[in-house]
Each structure stands twice: as structure tokens, then as C-alpha cells.
Amino acid sequence: xxxxxxxxxxxxxxxxxxxxxxxxxxxxxxxxxxxxxxxxxxxxxxxxxxxxxxxxxxxxxxxxxxxxxxxxxxxxxxxxxxxxxxxxxxxxxxxxxxxxxxxxxxxxxxxxxxxxxxxxxxxxxxxxxxxxxxxxxxxxxxxxxxxxxxxxxxxxxxxxxxxxxxxxxxxxxxxxxxxxxxxxxxxxxxxxxxxxxxxxxxxxxxxxxxxxxxxxxxxxxxxxxxxxxxxxxxxxxxxxxxxxxxxxxxxxxxxxxxxxxxxxxxxxxxxxxxxxxxxxxxxxxxxxxxxxxxxxxxxxxxxxxxxxxxxxxxxxxxxxxxxxxxxxxxxxxxxxxxx
Amino acid sequence: xxxxxxxxxxxxxxxxxxxxxxxxxxxxxxxxxxxxxxxxxxxxxxxxxxxxxxxxxxxxxxxxxxxxxxxxxxxxxxxxxxxxxxxxxxxxxxxxxxxxxxxxxxxxxxxxxxxxxxxxxxxxxxxxxxxxxxxxxxxxxxxxxxxxxxxxxxxxxxxxxxxxxxxxxxxxxxxxxxxxxxxxxxxxxxxxxxxxxxxxxxxxxxxxxxxxxxxxxxxxxxxxxxxxxxxxxxxxxxxxxxxxxxxxxxxxxxxxxxxxxxxxxxxxxxxxxxxxxxxxxxxxxxxxxxxxxxxxxxxxxxxxxxxxxxxxxxxxxxxxxxxxxxxxxxxxxxxxxxx
DNA sequence: CTGTTAGCGCTTTCAA
DNA sequence: TTGAAAGCGCTAACAG
Numbered sequence: 001x002x003x004x005x006x007x008x009x010x011x012x013x014x015x016x017x018x019x020x021x022x023x024x025x026x027x028x029x030x031x032x033x034x035x036x037x038x039x040x041x042x043x044x045x046x047x048x049x050x051x052x053x054x055x056x057x058x059x060x061x062x063x064x065x066x067x068x069x070x071x072x073x074x075x076x077x078x079x080x081x082x083x084x085x086x087x088x089x090x091x092x093x094x095x096x097x098x099x100x101x102x103x104x105x106x107x108x109x110x111x112x113x114x115x116x117x118x119x120x121x122x123x124x125x126x127x128x129x130x131x132x133x134x135x136x137x138x139x140x141x142x143x144x145x146x147x148x149x150x151x152x153x154x155x156x157x158x159x160x161x162x163x164x165x166x167x168x169x170x171x172x173x174x175x176x177x178x179x180x181x182x183x184x185x186x187x188x189x190x191x192x193x194x195x196x197x198x199x200x201x202x203x204x205x206x207x208x209x210x211x212x213x214x215x216x217x218x219x220x221x222x223x224x225x226x227x228x229x230x231x232x233x234x235x236x237x238x239x240x241x242x243x244x245x246x247x248x249x250x251x252x253x254x255x256x257x258x259x260x261x262x263x264x265x266x267x268x269x270x271x272x273x274x275x276x277x278x279x280x281x282x283x284x285x286x287x288x289x290x291x292x293x294x295x296x297x298x299x300x301x302x303x304x305x306x307x308x309x310x311x312x313x314x315x316x317x318x319x320x321x322x323x324x325x326x327x328x329x330x331x332x333x334x335x336x337x338x339x
Numbered sequence: 340x341x342x343x344x345x346x347x348x349x350x351x352x353x354x355x356x357x358x359x360x361x362x363x364x365x366x367x368x369x370x371x372x373x374x375x376x377x378x379x380x381x382x383x384x385x386x387x388x389x390x391x392x393x394x395x396x397x398x399x400x401x402x403x404x405x406x407x408x409x410x411x412x413x414x415x416x417x418x419x420x421x422x423x424x425x426x427x428x429x430x431x432x433x434x435x436x437x438x439x440x441x442x443x444x445x446x447x448x449x450x451x452x453x454x455x456x457x458x459x460x461x462x463x464x465x466x467x468x469x470x471x472x473x474x475x476x477x478x479x480x481x482x483x484x485x486x487x488x489x490x491x492x493x494x495x496x497x498x499x500x501x502x503x504x505x506x507x508x509x510x511x512x513x514x515x516x517x518x519x520x521x522x523x524x525x526x527x528x529x530x531x532x533x534x535x536x537x538x539x540x541x542x543x544x545x546x547x548x549x550x551x552x553x554x555x556x557x558x559x560x561x562x563x564x565x566x567x568x569x570x571x572x573x574x575x576x577x578x579x580x581x582x583x584x585x586x587x588x589x590x591x592x593x594x595x596x597x598x599x600x601x602x603x604x605x606x607x608x609x610x611x612x613x614x615x616x617x618x619x620x621x622x623x624x625x626x627x628x629x630x631x632x633x634x635x636x637x638x639x640x641x642x643x644x645x646x647x648x649x650x651x652x653x654x655x656x657x658x659x660x661x662x663x664x665x666x667x668x669x670x671x672x673x674x675x676x677x678x
Numbered sequence: 679c680t681g682t683t684a685g686c687g688c689t690t691t692c693a694a
Numbered sequence: 695t696t697g698a699a700a701g702c703g704c705t706a707a708c709a710g
Contacts, residue, residue: 003687014697019689026690029695046451050392051687054702059389064436066421073617078417082405085436089445094454097403097424097436106428112385115433222619251589251620258597278412280561281590342703353681358705365706368679390703393686 002043011039022047053114061094062303063116065107065130067123068099072220074248076290079276080122080144083296090297091304093117104129111139118303120144124154126191142302144295146193146321153306155298155322157274159194159245162288162326163201164208166243166273169286171209173333175241175269178211179232181253183246184218184225194274198245214239218246225249226256233260233268240336241269250282265334273326286330298322341382350378361386392453400433401642402455404446404469406462407438411559413587415629418615419461419483422635429636430643432456443468450478457642459483463493465530481641483634485532485660492645494637494661496613498533498584501627501665502540503547505582505612508625510548512672514580514608517550518571520592522585523557537584537612553578557585564588565595572599572607579675580608589621604673612665625669637661 008015013032020026021036028036039045053059064084066077085095096116098106107130110116118140121130124147131150134141146156163180170178180202182188183195199215206213216232219225225246233239233256244253250272254264262268264285272287302320347354352371359365360375367375378384392398403423405416424434435455437445446469449455457479460469463486470489473480485495502519509517519541521527522534538554545552555571558564564585572578572595583592589611593603601607603624611626641659 001687004689005687015687016689016698017696020696023689027695032696044451046448048393048687049452049454050389050398051702052689053389054387054393054686054704055688055690057702061435066424068421068425071617072619073418073615075414075417075615075618078414078419078421079412080417081420081436082407082417082438085405086407086438086440089438089441094449095436096400097420097434099421099425099428101425102428109385110433112383113388115388220619222622249620251593252623253620254590254593254597255603255623258593259602263597264594276412276414278410279414280411280559281588281592283561284591284594340703343705344703354703355682355705356680359680362705366679371680387703390686391705393688393702394704394706396686 002045004045004047007036007039007043007045010043011035057114059115059117060092061096061116062088062300063096063098063107063110063119065098065100065119065121068101072248075276076292077122079292080296083292084120084144084300087293087296087300088304091300093300093304100130104133108133108137111137117307118142120299120303121152124150140303140306142299142306144299146197146323148193151319153302153319153321155295155302156193156324157291157295158323158325159197159274160201160204162273163198163243163245164205165201165326165328166271166288167202167205167211167213168209169328170241170243170269170271170333171205171211173241173269174335175239175333176211176336177237177239178213178241178243179239180213180215181229181242181244181246182215182217184220186220187246188217194245198273202243218249222249222252226252226259229253229256230260233257233262239268241271241333243271243273245273247272247275266337269334269336271333277329283330286328286333288326289329291324291327294324295322298324341384343384343386345382346375346378346384349382350374396453398454398456399431400435400455401427401639402435402437402446402449402458404437404439404458404460407440411587413462414615415631416461418631419635422631423459423483423639426632426635426639427643430639432639432643439469443472446478447472447476450476456646457481459638459642460491463489479642479645481638481645483638485536485662487532490658492641492658492660494634494641495532495663496629496634497662497664498536498613499540499543501612502537502582502584503544504540504665504667505610505627506541506544506550506552507548508667509580509582509608509610509672510544510550512580512608513674514578514672515550515675516576516578517552517580517582518578519552519554520568520581520583520585521554521556523559525559526585527556533584533613541582557588561588561591565591565598568592568595569599572596572601578607580610580672582610582612584612586611586614605676608673608675610672616668622669625667625672627665628668630663633663634661637663 004018122144143154187195274290275287277289461483482493526534613629614626616628
């Protein structure tokens with residue numbers, strides 16, 4: 001294992017000089033820096049992260065707390081894990097992935113043992129115990145998902161605007177009877193931000209467009225969802241468009257549509273809200289993608305900015321946030337069929 | 340920040356005694372250990388990971404290298420990230436997530452700077468540069484996905500057995516004309532293990548069952564897939580069952596089936612091979628789930644076991660591996676309709 | 679059974 | 695413009 005001392009010896013300088021060359025925090029003569037750089041290259045020297053961390057009390061690591069619902073899986077969680085990792089690297093940070101299968105223990109352990117400088121929390125709930133713990137430890141954090149209650153920075157898609165946009169565009173394509181499959185009932189009951197704001201957006205767009213928008217709450221049980229959807233689709237007069245926010249059950253949903261004897265988009269136009277970007281299987285549907293990349297960059301940024309409270313006092317307006325405006329993607333929304 | 344010294348002072352012992360109480364690597368009198376434990380609890384002491392690592396040259400962290408294909412997203416990658424993290428915790432390890440957006444640089448950095456003790460590689464390719472680098476650095480690693488070429492431990496689903504099982508069970512349900520949608524052409528061309536072994540399994544089962552199994556290679560372009568599928572489904576005599584290994588485009592695939600005027604499972608039985616477990620949207624389809632949990636546990640285990648080459652010499656039989664047998668899940672496979 | 683002490687690799691003050 | 699040296703928190707060899 002080659003250390004800073006080896007490099008110093010080879011370059012004929014003191015260890016501290018090597019350190020200064022590396023950090024750039026002191027003026028070094030051109031000759032010296034070249035000699036040091038040469039020694040570094042020849043020896044293939046890499047600084048030991050643990051030594052730096054011990055000295056500086058900075059890990060340059062973010063802890064990312066992903067949810068882990070037993071028996072269910074949300075593709076979005078894994079996607080964020082990967083994208084946040086990418087985003088953090090862009091800021092010079094690595095990501096330590098944690099699941100909450102451990103309850104709040106994992107986060108506490110990571111914070112207390114100095115494994116990370118800040119945390120990013122996914123899928124934050126109303127009175128999330130993870131938020132409590134981090135607050136009590138004074139550990140910096142940022143949230144992936146809007147939360148106006150917790151005193152923490154957050155980023156999110158503007159779900160209100162997103163659903164409103166989807167409904168508005170659908171109406172603009174000529175649809176007068178629109179079905180909105182909202183978040184599942186348990187999500188609304190848990191007062192999830194996306195669920196509530198999505199419903200608000202549907203209401204707002206309904207008023208604005210004058211279209212008849214029927215809201216059908218989704219359900220975590222695929223069979224219940226299929227039943228509800230079928231009833232709503234076969235009601236007379238039948239809706240000509242389906243705007244979907246609850247996407248976890250998408251294959252089952254498409255199955256229910258097909259079972260109802262409807263072709264997409266000939267008999268029924270389907271518009272997705274909050275889909276995963278770059279999912280090739282849904283490229284054929286008009287949609288509003290969840291801005292995963294932008295959210296990931298933002299949340300990494302917010303978490304890192306929360307690390308050093310020294311720069312200036314907390315501005316009086318509370319923790320910062322980053323609300324992202326929706327954009328339509330995919331093919332144009334098909335007009336209703338003339339039948 | 341409370342250190343081992345603070346604890347020692349409060350308990351009236353030497354710092355090393357506290358360390359020994361913590362590690363259990365020395366006999367301690369019951370009185371002393373109680374005093375120390377009390378001091379630890381009262382002060383809320385947690386050992387600093389960086390100090391331990393600096394001392395012991397062990398991080399108790401695994402690096403997990405996830406692929407990052409620009410413009411495409413595979414839900415499976417995020418899922419493994421989360422499950423491997425859980426599995427690693429079960430062995431007392433944390434997981435540092437890396438993407439290969441950086442090429443091979445991230446892995447090299449993590450290995451050289453001592454941020455992790457071993458690596459887990461996902462989606463390994465034929466002559467994967469990450470494997471080369473780790474070999475050259477002598478960094479311990481294990482692979483998520485079969486690879487008989489690289490001299491590294493791996494785990495995988497037995498894809499040959501899985502496809503064979505799916506076809507066999509489909510035939511046993513009475514189907515005589517079966518369509519097998521294999522991996523995409525570029526996956527076969529890249530000699531991906533799952534792609535090749537899946538094809539082998541289809542061939543084997545065809546011979547065994549005597550059913551007419553038509554293999555249609557999938558394609559990364561959803562439009563090409565849809566076209567191929569449509570042609571194959573409308574050929575006469577029409578197949579009555581569809582076994583699918585290429586699942587990334589599933590929504591589009593179901594759309595193509597519906598567009599062909601076919602109902603599932605009345606007109607066409609659909610069987611999935613390698614689906615994500617706990618995906619609620621596909622619960623209604625017979626399938627063979629990818630054993631994500633078992634693979635994750637196994638690969639964490641293999642990586643950790645590769646860390647300490649001291650225990651005994653490499654057994655002559657090459658690196659260990661863990662091949663998992665497939666199991667059917669979901670509803671029974673529907674027999675062909677009498678029409 | 680317990681204490682003393684050296685040192686892991688690095689950064690940074692203090693001194694030149 | 696550079697060097698010497700202390701010390702971050704912990705473990706383990708050595709010494710009682």
C-alpha cells in the first residue's frame with residue numbers, strides 16, 4: 001500500500017507538501033508540484049478515504065434511505081437509487097444505500113458512526129420516524145417528495161400541475177368524458193403529497209376545461225382496481241380517455257382495458273402521469289414522465305447544501321425546495337373516435 | 340462528539356478496556372463490562388467508522404456496480420440494488436452504490452481509496468472491462484449473473500431450466516403450438532448468459548414435449564417487437580400460448596396482443612419467465628419469478644467470502660457459484676380454448 | 679484481569 | 695516556498 005510518505009520520499013519533499021499539492025490549499029512552486037505529480041503517477045498513489053475522513057470529519061458520502069414495502073415493489077424506488085447515485089457523483093459524493101427494512105436503525109447507525117455527511121430520504125410519510133430521528137440527531141437531510149410539514153428541504157414534481165396538464169391536454173384533443181384513475185385509496189388516506197396534489201389538479205382542470213372528469217380512486221389490490229376500472233369504462237355514456245396516475249399496476253390495468261373489449265387508442269385514449277423516463281415499454285403512450293434526473297440532481301444538491309450550516313444563517317423563509325413543472329412526452333394525444 | 344476516551348473516563352477504566360468490551364476479544368470482568376456498558380449508554384457513544392477502518396483496513400462496505408444504459412432503463416437493476424443492500428446488511432455490510440456512467444473509473448476509485456472491501460457486479464458482459472480492472476487490482480468481487488469465463492464467483496437463475504420448465508408446463512396444460520419470445524437479438528449477439536441459456540432451454544423442452552415451439556427473437560425497439568409479435572400471433576394455425584423471456588417491453592407486448600384482437604388468457608395464454616417478484620401488476624399471469632432475494636443473498640455472501648483469501652487456499656475447482664432452480668408462480672396455466 | 683503506548687494515513691498549525 | 699510535528703479515534707502488541 002503506497003502512502004503519502006512514499007510519494008514524498010520519491011519526490012524528495014515532505015509529506016505535508018504532497019498533501020498540499022493534492023488539496024491545492026497552499027501555493028506550491030511549479031517544480032515541486034511536477035515532481036510530486038510524477039511520483040504520484042509512478043507509484044499509482046491513491047489517498048485513503050478513511051484517513052481523510054478521520055482527519056477532516058467529512059466522508060463525501062450521502063446516505064440514501066429507500067423504502068422497502070414487504071410483498072410489494074415499486075420500480076420507482078430502484079430507479080431513484082440509481083439516479084441519485086449518478087447525481088451525487090456529479091457533486092463529488094458517493095452514495096450509501098440503505099433500506100428501511102431495519103426501521104429507523106440503519107439511518108441512526110450511519111449518522112452516528114459517521115458513515116455519511118447527509119441523508120436523502122425517499123417516500124417520506126406524514127409523520128415519518130426517520131425525519132424525527134434525523135432532526136433529533138441534527139443530521140442534515142433532504143427529501144425526495146414534497147413535504148411541507150417536515151422542516152427539511154425537498155424536491156418534487158408539481159403533481160397538481162401535472163395532472164391538470166394531462167387533463168387539459170386530453171380535453172384539448174377533443175375528449176369530453178375523461179376518466180382519472182387517481183392514486184390508491186391508502187395513499188390518499190396516508191395524505192401522500194402526490195396523491196392529494198394530483199386530485200387537486202384534476203379538480204382544477206375539470207373546472208377550467210368544462211369536460212366531464214370522473215375520478216376513480218385506484219386500489220392496491222389489482223383485482224379491486226380491475227373491477228373498478230371495468231365498471232367505469234363500461235358505464236354509459238362511456239369515457240373516451242383514461243388519465244392514469246397510479247401506474248404500479250399498469251400491466252394489469254392494460255389487461256382490464258383489453259378485457260373490456262377496448263382498443264388503445266382507437267376506443268380509449270390512455271395518458272400516463274408520473275411514468276418512469278426511458279421505459280421503452282410505454283413509449284407508445286402519451287404521458288408526463290416523472291423528472292427523475294432533475295429530481296435526483298436537485299435532491300443531491302439540497303442534501304449537500306444542508307451539510308455546512310456555517311456559510312450563512314438559515315434564511316427566514318424555511319428550508320429550500322425545488323418544484324418541477326410537468327412536460328408532456330410521447331405521441332400526441334389521439335382524439336376520440338367518431339363512433 | 341463522544342469518543343472511546345470519554346467513555347473510559349466516565350467508567351474509570353483505560354480506553355483500551357472500552358475497546359475490548361466492544362470487540363469482545365479479551366476477557367473482561369463482569370463489573371468492568373457493566374461499568375463500561377453503562378458509560379456507553381449514558382453518553383450515547385458510537386464508534387467512528389473511519390477510525391476503525393483506518394486501523395483495521397476493513398470497511399465492512401460492499402461496492403455495488405449497477406449498469407446505466409443511456410436512454411433505457413431496466414427495472415431489474417434498481418431492484419437488485421435494493422435487495423443486495425438488504426442482503427448485505429444481513430451479513431453486517433453496508434452497500435456503496437455505483438453506476439458505470441463513469442465507465443470503469445468509479446470502481447477503480449472505490450477500490451483504490453479503500454471505500455469498500457469487495458465489489459458486486461451487475462449485468463456483466465462478455466469481456467467486461469470492470470472485471471479486468473478488478474482482476475488487475477486484485478480486488479475481491481462476485482457477479483450477479485452467470486459468467487463461466489471470468490474467474491469470479493457468481494450466482495444466477497438457471498435460465499435453461501427456467502425456460503424449459505415454462506415450456507414444459509405450458510405443453511402439459513394442453514398447448515401444442517407455443518410461441519417463445521426469447522431475449523432480444525442484441526442480447527444474444529452479446530452472448531449474454533441468460534439469453535443463450537434461455538434458448539437452450541426452449542430447444543430442450545421442445546424436444547422433450549413434442550410440442551411445436553416457435554422461437555421469435557425479441558428486439559430492443561418496441562415497434563419491431565410489436566410487428567414481429569403480431570405476425571407470429573396471426574400466423575395460421577395460430578399459437579395458443581406465449582412464453583416470454585424478454586419482459587422489459589411488457590406493456591407494449593400486451594398492447595400488441597390486444598391489438599391483434601386476442602384476449603388473455605381466453606385466446607392466448609401468456610407465461611412470463613424472469614419476472615420481478617412482488618410486482619403487483621403481473622400477479623394475474625402464470626410466471627417464473629427471478630429469484631431476486633435468493634440471488635442477492637448469495638452474491639453478497641460470495642463477495643464477502645472472497646474478501647479474506649487467508650482462510651484456506653483456493654479450492655482447485657475454480658471460483659464458487661450458486662445456480663438457482665426455477666419455480667412456477669401465480670395462477671395455473673390456462674388450457675387452450677376449444678375454439 | 680487491566681493499563682500503556684505506538685501507530686494506521688492524512689491534514690494543518692506552527693515554525694522556518 | 696517548504697518542513698516538522700501533533701493529533702483525528704481506534705486497536706492490539708506489550709507490559710504488568
